[in-house]
Amino acid sequence: MTDVDATQTPIDLVEHPRGAEPGKPGDRSAFSFEITRRLEPTADGLGRDGFRHGRSGVIHTPHGDIQTPAFVPVATQATMKAMLPEQLKELGAQCTLANAFHLFERPGEDILDEAGGLAKFMNWHGPTFTDSGGFQVLSLGAGFKKTLAMDVKGLKSDDVIAEGKERLAFVDEDGVTFKSPLNGDLHRFSAEISMGIQHKIGADIMFAFDELTTLMNTRRYQEESVERTYRWAQRCVAEHKRLTEARLGKPYQALFGVVQGANYEDLRRHAAQQIASLDFDGVGIGGAIEKRLLGNTCAWICDEMPELRPRHVLGIAAVDDIFAGVENGGDTFDCVAPARTARNGAIYTRDGRWNVLRTALKHDFGPLEEGCDCYTCTHYSRAYLHHLLKAREMSGCTLATIHNERFFVRLLDEIRESITGGYFDEYKKETLARFYANGSRG
Numbered sequence: 001m002t003d004v005d006a007t008q009t010p011i012d013l014v015e016h017p018r019g020a021e022p023g024k025p026g027d028r029s030a031f032s033f034e035i036t037r038r039l040e041p042t043a044d045g046l047g048r049d050g051f052r053h054g055r056s057g058v059i060h061t062p063h064g065d066i067q068t069p070a071f072v073p074v075a076t077q078a079t080m081k082a083m084l085p086e087q088l089k090e091l092g093a094q095c096t097l098a099n100a101f102h103l104f105e106r107p108g109e110d111i112l113d114e115a116g117g118l119a120k121f122m123n124w125h126g127p128t129f130t131d132s133g134g135f136q137v138l139s140l141g142a143g144f145k146k147t148l149a150m151d152v153k154g155l156k157s158d159d160v161i162a163e164g165k166e167r168l169a170f171v172d173e174d175g176v177t178f179k180s181p182l183n184g185d186l187h188r189f190s191a192e193i194s195m196g197i198q199h200k201i202g203a204d205i206m207f208a209f210d211e212l213t214t215l216m217n218t219r220r221y222q223e224e225s226v227e228r229t230y231r232w233a234q235r236c237v238a239e240h241k242r243l244t245e246a247r248l249g250k251p252y253q254a255l256f257g258v259v260q261g262a263n264y265e266d267l268r269r270h271a272a273q274q275i276a277s278l279d280f281d282g283v284g285i286g287g288a289i290e291k292r293l294l295g296n297t298c299a300w301i302c303d304e305m306p307e308l309r310p311r312h313v314l315g316i317a318a319v320d321d322i323f324a325g326v327e328n329g330g331d332t333f334d335c336v337a338p339a340r341t342a343r344n345g346a347i348y349t350r351d352g353r354w355n356v357l358r359t360a361l362k363h364d365f366g367p368l369e370e371g372c373d374c375y376t377c378t379h380y381s382r383a384y385l386h387h388l389l390k391a392r393e394m395s396g397c398t399l400a401t402i403h404n405e406r407f408f409v410r411l412l413d414e415i416r417e418s419i420t421g422g423y424f425d426e427y428k429k430e431t432l433a434r435f436y437a438n439g440s441r442g
């Protein structure tokens with residue numbers, strides 16, 4: 001691919017993961033985090049030791065480094081939909097996140113183990129993450145919205161499920177029983193089962209199995225759930241250590257604990273202290289958070305966490321949420337929105353999100369975004385994308401996804417440079433003002 005922008009991150013591809021030696025457990029020192037610069041304080045005082053929680057840094061993993069803050073494209077089924085892993089690398093992605101639940105269902109974790117792990121299986125050879133499967137398992141239960149920042153209007157009961165959805169998952173003290181959406185089979189997920197699956201998938205960064213609640217749940221249920229998630233977290237750490245010792249010759253896999261607690265500051269802090277007390281390599285900021293509290297929630301959790309544990313914000317939904325997350329301590333961010341919306345013609349640009357299927361664009365031979373360095377914008381027109389997506393051609397999905405993923409990868413690259421360059425606040429103000437100037441969503 002041509003026209004590589006100066007902001008694009010050089011990708012460090014590792015064919016032979018660091019810290020993996022025949023006959024030995026994975027070397028934990030192959031995973032670490034270093035901070036390169038902290039964000040200067042602001043008037044509202046969120047942060048620690050005279051700095052905000054936001055920082056730039058480097059996560060070292062057995063399959064290579066991740067310069068943070070970083071965007072983590074979602075490769076649910078060990079591929080990003082409509083794109084080759086090579087295309088993801090070429091647009092500057094540093095790492096990718098796959099879904100343990102979907103890979104457990106198909107092709108099965110044994111296949112990934114046999115292949116030599118996720119990175120090798122999908123010809124990625126860079127850092128990878130897997131989520132624990134908890135989100136998918138439990139979202140089957142309530143059928144709730146797949147975004148972290150939620151609209152809270154009208155949500156109030158532990159039993160509410162989305163209209164027209166059958167409840168497919170049930171939580172008990174030991175784990176979750178659920179019905180497969182693929183074939184209706186009954187399956188069981190627990191801390192130990194999730195760890196077993198994730199070890200076989202072999203990502204560099206895994207998440208502990210947690211109970212995901214929604215903003216629909218009552219305070220009492222949230223309290224019970226935080227305690228249950230803590231007990232599951234303890235079991236995950238124990239099983240992770242056992243598997244690390246038992247599975248010889250594999251690279252070390254880092255385990256992140258997940259902090260729940262919905263919108264409640266006291267619960268979030270309590271949950272963060274519990275997770276901080278366990279021997280995790282990092283933390284996942286998870287669960288339903290009301291959009292206006294996203295920054296605060298990250299800050300409460302970071303207050304309670306050792307600084308040198310990297311922090312992943314799970315399932316971020318929008319450009320302003322990413323800034324709030326970065327400012328308050330998030331290091332990595334995954335989001336399916338750029339790819340999902342691309343397939344429906346929604347295009348992210350510096351001037352907001354708009355739809356390429358608009359009739360007026362049928363005759364527009366300019367690029368999706370003037371000045372964009374992505375493969376799509378440097379080779380194809382709006383009119384062509386309009387045609388391909390109208391005709392439901394797969395190449396339309398590919399080209400739109402390349403642009404949107406590049407938008408988010410570049411956004412996080414630029415945010416990182418603004419932190420190291422000391423101009424984060426100016427960059428944030430300008431970027432948000434421009435993106436939302438026309439009342440854009442996303």
Ligand SMILES: [Zn+2]
Binds near residue numbers: 368374377402403406
């Ligand atoms: Zn582009």
